[in-house]
Amino acid sequence: MTQYSIAIVDDHQIVSEAIAGLINAMPQFNVLYEVRNGRELVNKFSGKKNIPDLVLLDINMPIMNGFETGAWLQEHYPEVPFVALTMNDDDESIIKMLRLGAKGYLIKDIDSDELLVALDEVFKKGFYYTDLVTSKLLHNLGEKKPAVKELDLKEKEMEFIKLVCTEMTYREIAEAMYVSPKTVDGYRDALFQKLDVKNRIGLVMFAIKNGWVEV
Amino acid sequence: MTQYSIAIVDDHQIVSEAIAGLINAMPQFNVLYEVRNGRELVNKFSGKKNIPDLVLLDINMPIMNGFETGAWLQEHYPEVPFVALTMNDDDESIIKMLRLGAKGYLIKDIDSDELLVALDEVFKKGFYYTDLVTSKLLHNLGEKKPAVKELDLKEKEMEFIKLVCTEMTYREIAEAMYVSPKTVDGYRDALFQKLDVKNRIGLVMFAIKNGWVEV
């Protein structure tokens, strides 16, 4: 039977050891080593040996956190899957980790059974996301968005913002919209106030946040 | 034991009957009725009776398709969960259904076991998404983008771009980076050429495209 080796990256020694105990208790897994942060993991790896079959990754760590570590892994060892195991249950952390290529995301209050199931599934199917993650990211797609504010933007203003995002000058935008440059000034001034931004950059960022323009 | 009643909406009679057979074989479920499209479902509902505990919804149907039906359900009977059961495995269909509030998404080539597990989970946890869906939407977040070009941007230039995205002026950016405004001019000029953009807006759009800044 194949035995998979696992590296644990967690700055809390107690947690790290507890997890290691759980994993080592299973015949199909063994803990290759435990380290306290990403930097230590990188040092282990750089020896060209000590490459585990999977990395369990905490997020909040000193020196080199889970995001940086995940990015480093994806960059240098894309064939080594990593799974987040963290207390962070906020959307931002989850999405960030998945974008970095995490093959799984576990919240630290899972029971030991789920941890082992998760590891199994990652090796078998290539991924495992705990219910909270699935719920947050898939189920919440259907949520009505809070809509930052009740902004009633005019058609013209929407069109204007989209054109701003295309690197056009106001003169060019005016031509494109068949209005005077001074009118365009008006659109801009109104939007600066409505959206509470200081310059064109703010308009662009706002437009993208709200999905008004393709990125 | 509570028995849950289920409505099946599918224009393929064979498929519909097969599914009904599977469901009726389980003691905890029963098929309340089968209809051939969304319009027929609406007619059933409008009688104020015949409200099932869950709706199994195909997408490709004549007269009133699965999307329209899902939207109608979410609008008029948000308390009745609906689960897509369809051959459509494309991202657009999946996302569209989830946005409409589908509590689950199943591809028609699943085995009968998974169908029953899925129904169980929806009643127990509130949602169930088949692996393909999870994989597509979560796993694919981590896909590497085509990477427009091999750009070797300096650390300073990255930092500079990020600051540009915060609505700072170049003077402010210079202060934040502890360099002269003229040096910042240099970063900008170099980046304009490297990234082939005309102004600050181009930098922002580029940075966002490549995920260098949070949106």
Place this chain on the structure above:
DNA sequence: ATAAAAAACAGGAAAAACACCCTTTTAAAA
């Protein structure tokens, strides 16, 4: 038809952004 409101437009000034060419400082290599 007329008053009120909204949109379009204007002038001008100050600040910021952009372009171009050039010098000094720093860091790396020979």
Place this chain on the structure above:
DNA sequence: TTTTAAAAGGGTGTTTTTCCTGTTTTTTAT
């Protein structure tokens, strides 16, 4: 240590943006 390349800093002028205070035109409501 000398040579070289890269990074940082500088001068100057043009264009664009931003921020005012207005006026004219168009729409809307009464």
